[in-house]
Structure formats: structure tokens, C-alpha cells
Amino acid sequence: MQATQSDYIAPTEWRWVLLLGSLLMLVALLPFAVVELQRPSQEVYFIGVIHDIPDAVGSVSAMRQSAQGALLPQPLYTPEPLPGILTDGLYVILGRLAALAGLDVMAVFHVARALSGLLMVHAIYLLAAVIWQRVVIRRTFSVIATLGGGLGWLFGGTLSGAPLLDTTLSPLFPFHVSLMNVHLPLAMTCLCLLASAGITALRPGSTEHPDVSNYGLRLLLFSLSLMLIDPPSLLPFAIAFAIVLGFHGLSSRLTFQRDALILLWFGVPALPLVGYLLAVWGQNPLAFALWLRDSGGPLSSYLGLMVSLGVPLILAAPGLWRVARHLEANDSALMLFWLVLMLAFGYGMPILGNAFWLGMMIPIAYFATRGVQEFWLVRVRNPVMRLRIALIVLPVLTLSHVLALLSPLAGTQPYYLDRGYAEALSWIERVSHDSVIMASPQVSLWIPALTGQRVMYATPDKTLNPIAKLGVVRAFYFTSDTAFCERILAGEFTSGGAYRVRYVVFGPRERALGAGACLEGLTPAFSAYEVRVYRHR
Numbered sequence: 001m002q003a004t005q006s007d008y009i010a011p012t013e014w015r016w017v018l019l020l021g022s023l024l025m026l027v028a029l030l031p032f033a034v035v036e037l038q039r040p041s042q043e044v045y046f047i048g049v050i051h052d053i054p055d056a057v058g059s060v061s062a063m064r065q066s067a068q069g070a071l072l073p074q075p076l077y078t079p080e081p082l083p084g085i086l087t088d089g090l091y092v093i094l095g096r097l098a099a100l101a102g103l104d105v106m107a108v109f110h111v112a113r114a115l116s117g118l119l120m121v122h123a124i125y126l127l128a129a130v131i132w133q134r135v136v137i138r139r140t141f142s143v144i145a146t147l148g149g150g151l152g153w154l155f156g157g158t159l160s161g162a163p164l165l166d167t168t169l170s171p172l173f174p175f176h177v178s179l180m181n182v183h184l185p186l187a188m189t190c191l192c193l194l195a196s197a198g199i200t201a202l203r204p205g206s207t208e209h210p211d212v213s214n215y216g217l218r219l220l221l222f223s224l225s226l227m228l229i230d231p232p233s234l235l236p237f238a239i240a241f242a243i244v245l246g247f248h249g250l251s252s253r254l255t256f257q258r259d260a261l262i263l264l265w266f267g268v269p270a271l272p273l274v275g276y277l278l279a280v281w282g283q284n285p286l287a288f289a290l291w292l293r294d295s296g297g298p299l300s301s302y303l304g305l306m307v308s309l310g311v312p313l314i315l316a317a318p319g320l321w322r323v324a325r326h327l328e329a330n331d332s333a334l335m336l337f338w339l340v341l342m343l344a345f346g347y348g349m350p351i352l353g354n355a356f357w358l359g360m361m362i363p364i365a366y367f368a369t370r371g372v373q374e375f376w377l378v379r380v381r382n383p384v385m386r387l388r389i390a391l392i393v394l395p396v397l398t399l400s401h402v403l404a405l406l407s408p409l410a411g412t413q414p415y416y417l418d419r420g421y422a423e424a425l426s427w428i429e430r431v432s433h434d435s436v437i438m439a440s441p442q443v444s445l446w447i448p449a450l451t452g453q454r455v456m457y458a459t460p461d462k463t464l465n466p467i468a469k470l471g472v473v474r475a476f477y478f479t480s481d482t483a484f485c486e487r488i489l490a491g492e493f494t495s496g497g498a499y500r501v502r503y504v505v506f507g508p509r510e511r512a513l514g515a516g517a518c519l520e521g522l523t524p525a526f527s528a529y530e531v532r533v534y535r536h537r
Contacts, residue, residue, distance in 0.1 A: 007200075009129045014122075016139065021121035024146065025114045027405070028179055034409055043529075044416045047446055048106040050408050051179040052169050053415065054445070054459040056109075058294070059181045061448035062088045063105045066095025068433075068452050075290055076448035077455060077462035078469070079436045079491065079499045082287045085280055086273070089228055090183050106449075109182065116185035117178035121146055123192035124174065127362070128369075130196040131331055137373060145365035146174050149400035150310030157403060165300050165308040166400035167407065171233075171358040172308070175401050184358065187230035190222040191237060191359040194266075195338075197222070198241050199331040201262050202248060209258055210265045219266040227270040231277065232295060233358035234270070236345055240337035241266065247333070286464060286496050294462050296353030299346060311397055312361065312368045319370035332370075335363040417446060420507055420529030425450045427526045428503060428533065435502035438476060438489075440509040456501065468493060477506075478514030485518035489536050500536070507531035 031050050039046060049056045054077075062073035062084075072084030073092065098108040124145050128138040150166030152159075157167035169176045177184035197218035201210070210216025226234045242263060249259035281288035300308060323332040342363075345356035380386050408415075417425075421443055428437065429451040436454045437447050444458035457473045460466035472493045476485060491499040506516050507530055522534035 007130055009126070010135075013125070013129075013135060013138070017122055017125045017142070018118075020142065020146065021118040024121065024175060024178065025117055028114070028117070031405060031409055034406075035415060038409075039416065043419050045419060045422045047415050047417050047450075048110070049449075050415055051405075052181070054461055056181055057445060057449040058462060059091055059183070060106060060109050061452065062091035063095035063098060063109060064449060064452040066092040067099040067105055070452075074454075075287070075294075075462065076453065077444075077458050078290060078464045079454050079456050079501070080286060080464055080494055080496060081454075081499060082290060083280060083284055085287070085291075086228060086276065087231065090186065094182065112182045113178070113185070116182050116189070120174055120178065120185040120188045120192070123189040123196075124362070127192045127196045127199075130199050131366070132369075137369060140372060141365055141369040143394075144312055144315070144368050144397070145361055147394075147398050147401070148310075148312040148361055148365060148368070149173065149175075149397055149404075150308040150312075151396075151400070152308055152310070153399045153403055155307065157407070159304045159307060160301070162301065162304060163298070164304055164400075165298070165354070166310065167403040168298075169404055170308070171297065171354055172360045173401070173404075174361060176404055177358070179405065183229045187226055187233050188359055188362075190226040190229065191233060192362065193218055194222045194226065194237060194241075195334070195362065198244075198266075198334055201259075202244065202330050202334065204330065207255070207258065210262050216262070216265045219262065220269050223266050224269045224273070227273045230355075230358060231273075232345075232352055232355040236341035236356055237338055237359075238267065240334055240341050243337050244330075244334045290462070290464055292351055293460075293464075295355045296351060296461075297355060299350055299353050308400075309360075309364060310400070311393060312364050315371045315376065316364050316367035317371065318375035319367035322370070322374070323367070331366075335366045339363040339367075414442060414445065417443075418508065418529070418531070420531030421446075421505070421509075422450075423528035424505060424507070424526055424531045424533050427528075428453060432503065436491075436499050437503050437505065438473065438501045439505035440477075440513060441470065441473065442509050443505060443507070444473075453503075454499070464496075474513055476518055477510050477516050480515075480517040482518065482521060485521070488518075502536055504534040504536065505531065506534065 035046055035050060058077065061076045065073035071092065073088050074084045075082050094108055094112050095105060098105045125138060125142045128141040132138050132141070150164065152164030152167040155164060157164055165172055169180055171177055171184060174188055177188055197215040200215040208214055210219060223234065245259045245263055249256040281291070306313060323336050327333055339360065342356050342360050346354055377386065380389060425447060432451070432453055436456065437444070438456050439447060441458055444455040447453055447455045457463050457466065457469035463469050472488055476488050479485065489501040491501070503525070504519065504522060506519055510516060519534055522536055524532060525535040526533040
């Protein structure tokens, strides 16, 4: 479709977007340089993940299985064999590409993460171009959306003992998701492109019917893509878009048929995937329970959320008030309903936590940009004063992101692995297939990503019945009851589904749990430095 005047983006604008995205990705590399420089000795390895380690290694484990030939990677952080689902399709593709090119899976993961982050920044600017014509307003929106953070740094990152979302990694903020994995930045990209297509369809006076040559193709492709990549984030936007389309269609009989057709282009392609997921989860309730546990993230109190949104929310307040008072079926209504529904689903379905909040900064940045344009700048007309305020506000916007970026470097160092463990896991990856590995939780965190094998317990969010499984791991290394050891290895402590432990790792971190009397009846299979691997029959 020929771009309208408001859609047109000049080459100089794209260069600015590329510069902004590249700077963000370079900043994201800073902790990796620090970790490598602070490596205690040459006897330890930096595994390659710093931020949101459980989620990142889960994604890498799917890539590892794909590189080994799996079509639908299974959840590996619980010993029970569970079916894979299509929502891991992105990592299947990346794993196959790594295998075909002969590249390291972890390296491909980080390259894809950086590229998806760049794509997300470009999609945010494209959304701005659909809404506004003036370049300065487009850039204001993009800066607030990508760099906007809260005031959590004023409270030391916590409020009433609970961590604030802007100083920990959260899907609310585009910069945060660019640090976490590959699929969330791509989901943000899809949301921005869906919003741009929806706003194009809702423009006053627009009579163009959806088809493959205009916004219809974007609605079809990106609703389908988002359903594959991150289903929860689609729900609030889909309902908001349907509500606004309903108001728009009812306001004029001339547009009702067109709006109904738009809704069909948007919703129908995703229905087969909805049916597929419901069928898979209906037949495998344990897989559904694990997906629920893994998909959710921490919520925040109402006050904590307002603090986490900080300056962008303050800037957005006048814009929110004006839109709420004069609601029309246009881009403002879409953004308002989208924001309200994200909040409603997040607090109404706490089992999924903040999974519905992906992209919340987009409507917040929209209203903040409107507030700056229509309220704040009207009250500050002096150009010098405007510049001074901007120089103060910009650092305040980004301070919480600095904490989120660097905070993993201040605590314990789970991203290092002793050489003995690295060599032991490399051996397991070469000789074993579809095995369950027993190791300490700290080592088990890396086993699926480095070997493609299942573990007994590594992290509560990815394990069925995690409290019991953690107790089983600790008991195995501590107990001297050989009969109890055999019950553990035989998989009697299962949440459903048969399994047997094939290999047991015993090194310094396992010795911290106990003497390992259960190892007496096992066969030594590999040793490197202080680490031993035993085979169970």
C-alpha cells in the first residue's frame, strides 16, 4: 500500500532509529564485559547468561534439543516426560540454524536476542509514525517507550519489602525484555505492528477494506505470530481492539460491514492455534500446569506499579484524563482499553502474574507523549527552560534501567561454572540422549541448556511440585538409606509420568549438600578435576 503522509518515514529518521537501537544493544553488552573481566580464575567458565537466567536457559535448552534433532522440544526442568508445543517454534528454528551453520547454540541465542531487540525499536518507531506526522513527536514517543523507567531507584529497588518492577527485569519495559530472551522482543514487535495496523484501520474517514495489500495482511500475520510466540500478551490487545471496532461499527452503518471484516482478518487465523493449545493442554494437564507456572511473573501492588512506572506515568496523567473524558473510537480509545485490560487481566488472574503486561509501556508512552505535547509544553514555552527540563528528565527516566542492567553483578555469581562441571556436562551431551540427570540445583540450572537432558530440580518456576523435588535432591545427597536412594533413582517421587535417573553428578556443590552415600551402588562413568559422573543401571 502506498504510504500516506503520516506513515512516511524519511531515511534520516531510520538512521536515528538504528542509532538508538544500536546504542541500547551496546549498553546491554556491558555486563558481559564486566563478568568476563571479573572471572575469578581460568578454572571457571562464564556460561553466557546473566539476566533472567531461568527463562534464558529454558529458551537455550529448546534450541539445544532442536539442534539435536527434536521437532517439538520438551520441558527439561522437570523429570517427568511432557510433550512439547508449538510456542517453542521460534527456538526450534534458531536451534536448527545453529546446527546447520555449525555455530554454538548460546552464541546464536545472543545474536538473535540483539537482532530482535533492534527490530523491536524499529517497530516502536513505526507505530509512532502511524500516529504522528512530526518527527520530534515520533522521537519523543520512541525515547519514552524504549528508555522510560520508574522511580524505584529512589526506594532502593523495594517497596514494603517487595521488589519494584522497574529495578528488576519485567515485561513492562522494552529495554528489559531486550535483555531477557528472543521471543519477548519479537512479541513486542508484533504488538506494535498490530497496533499500527489497528490504528490505520480506525482512522477517521478510512473506508479501505482489509486485504493482502494493506493493513489486513499485518493484522493476519502478526496476530498469528503473536499467538505462536506469546499467547497471553495477545489477549488484552485483542479484546481492546474488538471493543473499539464494535463502537466504531455501531456508530455508523456504513462502516459496520467493513469493521466486521477487519475483526475476521484479525481473529480467525489464530483460532486453529487456540484450538491446538487447548487440545494439548486438555490431554496433558501436567503440561498446562507447568506452562502456567512458567509463564507468570511477579506482580506489584498498585502503589508499587505506579512507582515502577514513575516519570512516564506522571507525564501521561494529563493525556489519560483528557482521553477518559472525551472517549472516541480511535487510537486513543484503543490505547486506553488496552492499558485497562492489561491491568484487569494481570490483577484478575494472578496465577499468570505479569504475563499480560508485556508492552504496557506502549500505551503509557502514548499518553505521556500526548501529555507532553498538549499539556506540559504548553506550560513551559521558554526553549532554554525546555532544554534544561529535558536534560534533567532523561537521566531520571533511565536510572532504574541501570539498576536492572547491573544488579545481577552485585549478588552471587551463578553464571560461572567450574571447569570440572563444564567438562562433565560436555561428556554427558556427547554420550546421552533423553536422560534424567541428578545434580545440585545450581548445576542443574545449566544442564538442559548445555546437554539437552532433563533434570530433577533446578528452579521452582519450571518444575512440577518443586518443593518436593527440591527435598528429594537434598535428601539424595544427604541420606545414607540405600533403599530410599533407589526409590529416588527409580522415579517414585513423580508428579505423574514415569522416569528413571540415568546419571548422577557429584562435585563440590553436591558435597555441600551431603556425603553422597547413595553413590556407592552406582557405576563411575566420567571424572574431571573434582567432579565425578555416575551411571545408574
